Amino acid sequence: MNTVKKARRLGLVALAMFGFGFALVPLYDVFCDITGLNGKTASTAAMTAQGVDEARLVTVEFVTYQHTGLGGEFSPSVRRLAVHPGEMHRVDFTVTNPGVDSRVLRAIPSVSPGRAAGYLRKTECFCFEEQPLDGRARAVMPMSFYVDEALPADIEVFTLSYTLYDISEQAAGQG
Template sequence: MSKHSQQPESSQPSTTKEREKRRSTWSLVGMAVAMFGFAFALVPLYDVFCDITGINGKTASTPSAVAAERIDTSRTVTVEFVAYINQGVGWTFTPQVTQMEVHPGETHKIAYAAQNLTAKASVGQAVPSVSPGLAAQYFNKIQCFCFNHQPLEAGASAELPLVFYIDPELPEDIHTLTLAYTLFNAKSAEAQTQ
């Protein structure tokens, strides 16, 4: 009898260990799935957060329907224009004006100059941001090259127009806005999202 009582005791710990291993394995699998799901949902959640709080300087990705109905001539706002090029794009990309003084509500037109320095055609996409981030909701683009992909043949140049106005409701304590565009290779960005 002592032999029979010893066998169940020795098999029981191994069964318990196997259960613990299975439980640990499933816990790890569950955590991996949860982390993947969280990472997948992070971008839309971040976009919603930025829309609600007005931070991150994201501007609208569609044109404003009309220009402002009134112009606030009692104050001026400095608008700075900046351009960045993502690594590997092979273009030059610069604003033709780096700074201007505007009255809120006034419509202005400027342009960025782009040139494809590579030996083959490529497509660029400019992504805008405004700082301070709170001011992004007051920067209205009526026409912008950032709404579309910009194809350029090898060695070709283009003038990329921007028509904008600053909403007269811009808070009084904001005196300077910086509009920055980062130029990406649109074909690479499409490949990464597919």
């Protein structure tokens, strides 16, 4: 009897661990939304700005990374930009594919400090969609944005970073 009780308890513990693991991603997303951690930006276009706060300047820094083994170059046209909240800006990002094979790329954005992410409004961004790139090709990918005027006054500088991934295999599996 004692062995049967232990087996049931272990089975219940394993089932509870599986359930917790399954629920972890949605719980993490809720936690990040509440606390402003993780710096996730919106994955859809924002509406245009309503007004410009010319009395205030915010510095936006742009950083790019490439997933290991991607090769080529991925860089913004500017590294820093001083913007007035509410003012529209465009920054171009250049990517090259030194290989002969075509690729499908995906850029994942992040903002630091994370609580600034909710105030970055992208009206156009290459990160909204997959980006096909032919072999030995170069592409200029635009990102248009404004900083919401409601950005807390203590945030004077924030960093928008993009990490570029080759998702060619996943994209081929979808087609």
